[in-house]
Amino acid sequence: MDLRFRGAEPSEEERAAVDALLGPPATAWEGGTRTETDLRIAARSESQRDLLLPALHAVNDRVGWISEGALEYICRRLTVPPAEAYGVATFYSLFSMEPRPKRVLHVCTDLACQAKGGEAVRRRVEEALGPQGTSWHESPCLGLCERAPAALALEAGTPPTARVYAPADAETIAAAPSPNGHTPNLDVAGDAPVKDAVPQAGKDGLLLLRRVGTTDPGSLDDYRANGGYTALRRAFELGPAGVIREVLESGLVGRGGAAFPTGRKWDATARQPDHPHYLVCNADESEPGTFKDRVIMEGDPYALVEAMTIAAYATGCAKGYLYIRGEYPRATARLQHAIATARSRGLLGENILGKGLSFDIELRRGAGAYICGEETAIFNSIEGQRGEPRSKPPFPVEKGLFGKPTVVNNVETLVNVLPILERGAQAYAAAEPKLFCVSGAVERPGVYELTFGATLRELVELAGTTGTTRAVLLGGAAGAFVTDLDIPLTFEGTRNAGATLGSGVVLVIDDTVDMKRLLLRIAEFFRDESCGQCVPCRVGTVRQEEALHRLSSRVDQDDLVLLREVGQTMRDASICGLGQTAWNAVESAIDRLGVFK
Structure with a gap:
């Protein structure tokens, strides 16, 4: 794509999507119809660059992808250079700069879904729909971990619609028709009642979750x-x-x-x-x-x-x-x-x-x-x-x-x-609440509210284990694996145990989970999500994934040494927390679980 104005025109549908957000253009300089006045006066518009992301959403939501003509029209309306707008549009995974179907299926292959059979779902979807590309994609976490494995279908239109599949069944996903008509104002097709995500819903003593499942969220x-x-x-x-x-x-x-x-x-x-x-x-x-x-x-x-x-x-x-x-x-x-x-x-x-x-x-x-x-x-x-x-x-x-x-x-x-x-x-302060996201090998996955000081064992027992607990991942992909269930769930307690509360992730792992594959998925996640701005993270996440690929087939001490060197470099030299924590879970799995022994 040539990164300058080339005179490409948007379709009527694309133009309508942008104009619905921004209003009709006032002059030809903003993409409107040229008039006699426009030939005599060069109007200077103030940049509205902060509306670039909503404008890209407007086109993507209605058409399903963003054409060169649509991007040029957005740039003229907002006074944004095409090269810079292209850089923004290609930064986000939900946007496409190439033609694709209006309905796109996102199949979660991340940690909670993988621990609940997400890989099998992915394979069956691939058999039914072909290699991933335009109609479906592997997706990072969809935030539906209490109903893993999960998938989400997004369909462009007026209005755009969505359908949740959780727990996901490959045959149902592949054969399901697109959502018809307008999605209800406060619901999404196929989604479960939100109270199902809160096993404690309606119980006395809750502070942060006291209205979830008991109060009408639309009233x-x-x-x-x-x-x-x-x-x-x-x-x-x-x-x-x-x-x-x-x-x-x-x-x-x-x-x-x-x-x-x-x-x-x-x-x-x-x-x-x-x-x-x-x-x-x-x-x-x-x-x-x-x-x-x-x-x-x-x-x-x-x-x-x-x-x-x-x-x-x-x-x-x-x-x-x-x-x-x-x-x-x-x-x-x-x-x-x-x-x-x-x-x-x-x-x-x-x-x-x-x-x-x-x-x-x-x-x-x-x-x-x-x-x-x-x-x-x-x-x-x-x-x-x-x-x-x-x-x-x-x-x-x-x-x-x-x-x-x-x-x-x-x-x-x-x-x-x-x-x-x-x-x-x-x-x-005497009974400070904390929310925990419990998923994986438990009978009652969901969001739990406990006061600081409860132990990890109390939380896991509250959710109910389904078998032998091999380890618990605290803090998500940026966290660490632990085996001691008596860790107090406080910032200090988890820090002393060499872990972190992070965002409240508690992923329970049993003996059925392939730990090597799980670690490789963590490495793939950080490789994909690195913004690429700093060298330690941009290069380090790739090297980490490559080493784990090799270790998955044969254990080599040189690769383990390389992993530690790369991990420490990312931790010490990355600009932000993504690179600084990309090695945490892998390190804890090697040292505490002996994954590659």
């Missing part, structure tokens, strides 16, 4: 009748400084894996003299084995809207971005509905609840890039750049989104703010 009135917006009213009583003080005293730390104190982050952002301030909710939950944020967004979407409003009030943000992964169609629909309803009822927008707070949320969909879960990569993605991490400092609280002070929290972190304000910091 604002039902949410308010079950304690909704109590925390926001309490926030208005405390004032911004009081809210931050409560969050600081509660000891809340980030639940995405880094465990940075949330109150310190909020306080640092609120103190910045540069304005405007921005709030970003990181809902790009892509760590293999993680699905807790999906369950909250599907089962209790108004809680996230309320929590973001409180965070914005405390930190002085007038605009918030909710960045959600593109593989979550039902969560996206429910949040869109919740945001629109809250706005229509005066709970978002100008003068919220008559308290003088003006704040609104814009939902942005990712397009299949694990790296966009890194906080600065999200900024680049929202701004219309490739989703590559930025070097720090400066830190986001100083210069984040659009170069302004920005507070970034993930979904679980934000919804923890609600019980902090409802119960008080001290009461919350």
Whole structure:
């Protein structure tokens, strides 16, 4: 593809998709029909590059792929150089720059699905549909781990539709017709009730999951009748400084894996003299084995809207971005509905609840890039750049989104703010909740809520094992394998055991799992998801995968030495956490499980 304007024209359908998002072009300089005025005046348009990702989604969602003409039209509308737009469009796995069918099947081959027979499903799909290519693809984790193995069919159209297959059956997938008609507003064809993902649903004592499965996620009135917006009213009583003080005293730390104190982050952002301030909710939950944020967004979407409003009030943000992964169609629909309803009822927008707070949320969909879960990569993605991490400092609280002070929290972190304000910091700290995503060889996979200090054994017994537990993967692909089930599930306890809580992944492995194949899948995942920006990660993830391929057929001490050298280099020299943690699980499997002995 020539990376300059070549005069390629979009189809009428592609043009309509872009115009539905941006409105009709005002001048020929923006892609409209040329007039006499346009021949005399060269209009200069301000770049709207931050709308590049939504514009690419608009075309891909309606047509199924992005043609050269569609990309040129988007570039003219947004004043973005074609070479740079092409670099963005090809960065994301859900977009295609080549013709393909409107219906594309994504078959998960990641850790939880592989542990539950995902490889057999993949082989049968390949037999039925042929080699992967245009009609189906192997996919990284779809966030449906409690129903593994899983697959997701996305079909372009007006509107686009989706169908979930979980647990996936290859024959059913291959023979299933496309979804017909409009997908219901708050549901996705084939998806199960969200309460099925929460084995504790309806039980007393839950804080973060108390409404999931018991409250209608589409009803604002039902949410308010079950304690909704109590925390926001309490926030208005405390004032911004009081809210931050409560969050600081509660000891809340980030639940995405880094465990940075949330109150310190909020306080640092609120103190910045540069304005405007921005709030970003990181809902790009892509760590293999993680699905807790999906369950909250599907089962209790108004809680996230309320929590973001409180965070914005405390930190002085007038605009918030909710960045959600593109593989979550039902969560996206429910949040869109919740945001629109809250706005229509005066709970978002100008003068919220008559308290003088003006704040609104814009939902942005990712397009299949694990790296966009890194906080600065999200900024680049929202701004219309490739989703590559930025070097720090400066830190986001100083210069984040659009170069302004920005507070970034993930979904679980934000919804923890609600019980902090409802119960008080001290009461919350005395029984601080944590969500865990349990999958693999257990009888009752799903999201579990426990207080910090419970042991891994208690959690596994709560889920019920199906056989002999060989090991547990804590923290996902970026985590570590452990064999001691008496590890306390705290940040300190897992750190002392040479592991990490990470994003809350608890993948139980039994003797039926091929550990060599599982490690190879982890290496393939990091190779595929590396953004390629830094050499240690770009080269190291490839070398790690190559060495594991060789070790799968024959054990060679030279390859084991090479693995350690490559892993340590990635850990020490990579720009972001992807490269820094790509070796963790492999190292723990070699040292603790003796996989290659």
